[in-house]
Amino acid sequence: MSFEIKEKDLLGRIGKLKTKSGTIETPLLFPVINPSVQPVLPQRLKDVFGFEAVITNAYILKKRYQNKPVEEGLHNFLKFKGVTMTDSGAYQILVYGGVEYDQKEIITYEENIGTDIATILDIPTGWHVTKEQAKLTVAETHKRAKNFFTLKTRDDILWVGPVQGGKHLDLVATSAKEMGSLPFNIHALGSPTEVMENYRYDVLAEMILTAKKGIPIERPLHLFGAGHPSMFAIAVALGCDLFDSAAYALYAREGRYMTENGTWRLPEMDYFPCTCPKCATETPKMLISKPAKEREIFIAEHNLWVCMAELKRIKQAIRDGRLWELAEMRSHAHPALLSALKRVKKHKDFLATFSPCVKNSGFFYFNHEGLTRPEITQYKQRILTRYTPPPNTKTLLLLPQTRNKPFHKAPEMKKIRRLLQTIEPELANKIHIAIFCAPFGVVPLELDEVYPLSQHETALPIDKETVEYVADQTVQYIKQMPYSSVTLLNSNKLWNNIIQSAVQNVCVEKNIPFETVESGCTNDRQLIADLKTILLKQLST
């Protein structure tokens, strides 16, 4: 196996990809090398910036340099002592409508120059195409993929099988399944460039997830042509392992300065919002007065630093189990990125299936986008399928979440415990206490130290979609559990009576008694007395 997964979070992972020229760590970005105009020399990319691998285009190499890279070997030709990947000219098919070589010629060339990772000559689907056209690209890509295995002679190269289909998700699903059934080492999602140019990151998210569901999960996925750091975190969270960037250099030529939160044009800048070794001692004003070539190299190197730091941030986030937080933060760089994250909700079960259940750290819950988190899906599945209340409990006492956690240690719980002590044990044992809290819904008190039920922080006040999720989970819980009555300590201020009316309705539906007391209306002593009266009444029926 050439790919070994070391750590994971959501669908993202830190992996080791073994190639004939060395092992590289993913998530990884291949800077695109254009041998004829290259602002930063390949070996400098490795030695100074830490890029272990680069990508170049076999089609363009063959066309422009013919036999030289074959004679010298790709690594010597590029003067790069690291891992090399080659693309095949498929992007040129998309842009120019065709290329001068057939797949056999490209494959043979890739083998002859000795690249470490190589791409077959697939047919990109593109963006502005009808479904019929898209179908043809998927079919032709599949045909070429099968044919490729009769052409290749080298097994020490890692071969990439691109998934096509564009925005047509059913075609992406077909393509992923077909390509995934062939023995490729790596898969790629074809030509998302136009999707991104149109800011349809929501469509891109679905394309990625659809591809992921079709290919074997243990193979790395390359997202072709995605080189902006603002979307790396979301793409990794959805399962992309490899990226390539020509953007660092193309942007630099146009004076476009990348950050993990967006792009500036140099003339718009009064400050460099960056700590990188280039920006630390320079101002935009100083830079703008320098020769064009110097400016270009400066920005290219800045762009590379930013990309590298974002990849490290992503890896650290995977290690910390906080990739969701990072993706959520990044989704605030542009509304189109947030739309992408919102779209992931449809796939939350898929996310939950592959994400770890227990993590190094607690989590931060901000608003309903967070309902997509695997922790919440996993909790809901477990509580509704595997849990039953303690034997002999009869009535459910539902209490609102407390600021301090775990809930059973919060100061508010002391009064409740004291109340239970005033009830004779045989009756008190029939009372089951549970908390309703954002974002989980009902949490039985005896479980409140199970990860992550106390290991999270929630932003207050809670947004409406979250309140409704809590209400819905509470209803499902009560519907299913064998309580004979329910008492709710309501907290209108935080929950706006939505939980209260939901619980009332489900009790009516189940035909069991429901009582409620509002917290904060009367003094504590009265509240406790009222609760006691209600509980005794409910237990006596």
Place this chain on the structure above:
Amino acid sequence: MSFEIKEKDLLGRIGKLKTKSGTIETPLLFPVINPSVQPVLPQRLKDVFGFEAVITNAYILKKRYQNKPVEEGLHNFLKFKGVTMTDSGAYQILVYGGVEYDQKEIITYEENIGTDIATILDIPTGWHVTKEQAKLTVAETHKRAKNFFTLKTRDDILWVGPVQGGKHLDLVATSAKEMGSLPFNIHALGSPTEVMENYRYDVLAEMILTAKKGIPIERPLHLFGAGHPSMFAIAVALGCDLFDSAAYALYAREGRYMTENGTWRLPEMDYFPCTCPKCATETPKMLISKPAKEREIFIAEHNLWVCMAELKRIKQAIRDGRLWELAEMRSHAHPALLSALKRVKKHKDFLATFSPCVKNSGFFYFNHEGLTRPEITQYKQRILTRYTPPPNTKTLLLLPQTRNKPFHKAPEMKKIRRLLQTIEPELANKIHIAIFCAPFGVVPLELDEVYPLSQHETALPIDKETVEYVADQTVQYIKQMPYSSVTLLNSNKLWNNIIQSAVQNVCVEKNIPFETVESGCTNDRQLIADLKTILLKQLST
């Protein structure tokens, strides 16, 4: 005037603060200098990192070094050729309950060492105090402030008058008004450290805004003891201009690594998620094997780079008119920061009063936290107080927002224009077209190119609170304008019928005819025919 405001956004501004040792640009962070244990020499802070000013403690200097700083002068004593600020020992009053010198001694000492910016000896309120105790600190601070003006002899020093009151907002308001009426050059918000230690950034936000409302808006505000970069953007957005940080050094001593999104402990790190000149070429593993002192200096310098970059990011955001976006992004570093941003909603009118109406760039709308934006408040105020529909218009045709903007150039509008062309001009002129859109609500079509009605991007789908805001603004608009009927082209998919029922209700209330057509139910031709029938019917009554 010692403070000149160059650019502003929200309550944040880029300013020039003139001192006797030079002019410094705000927002600015004073690194705290402890002359006896200083991981980074003061002059290095300026020459390498670009910190133009530092802060040290006059009380501690006097106690520990007595006359030496007086003889040498503070700048020589610190070996710092820049701007110096001194705190007064007030924090030591809070921590130790009292200090050894009285205000006169401190003021005289500050004058004698020749600091550029100096603080009176106020009495911090602190966090765990009753209202009565808090009242005393406010009264005593005010008394000392008035007394100070009889003590000071130097007018070339910028004097800082701290605002106290703690979490008791009415006391903060009193204190701000009293201190603001005295001729201080700078104000400070006293001891927010404990508020932050308790993660009550929501309370801190209200404290800052309450102080801002009381002091003259043209004086700079210093937030004492707030040195973590994750909260700079929000604090600047609320009107803080000056910060000080001992944290960069204190954290370093404990191996705590700051980022603009939170803090890591060194042993938890596999990667440095940073491009700074320290981190670019080092790994946590390498660092952890080094001597403690070297580790401490490394982290202190990293922390300083991160703080400096965040300040530049904030200034660039002010210049771009995108400080809200940055604050919103940062509020996703911790739920307590998002709670703070949510709390600002109560003060949105104050924000709108001082924030510019027209900006360099459009804005990004993510979810209902954005409803606090001044652009939205300003639009609502203007449309409801200054706008009347074009003369002779009789019926309102309300259309849903389009993906492309300006709305009147969107492809969907072509069909509507063609429809109007089939109605005789005299009648067609009686139809007033408006768009309902997130986040603004009703936008009359003829205004849709006015900033920022087309210069924004909204994340889809729209969250419930935003839909409700749009519904509410739409209702207020219809209630107030003299239409005799309303036709709504509904888009249930995006708006979940909430706009539709709100419009229906207000029409019933106003007793005017209301009709609705659902977009996407029938084919376009049928839709247009239905709309025409309705419009003609409404115009004929």
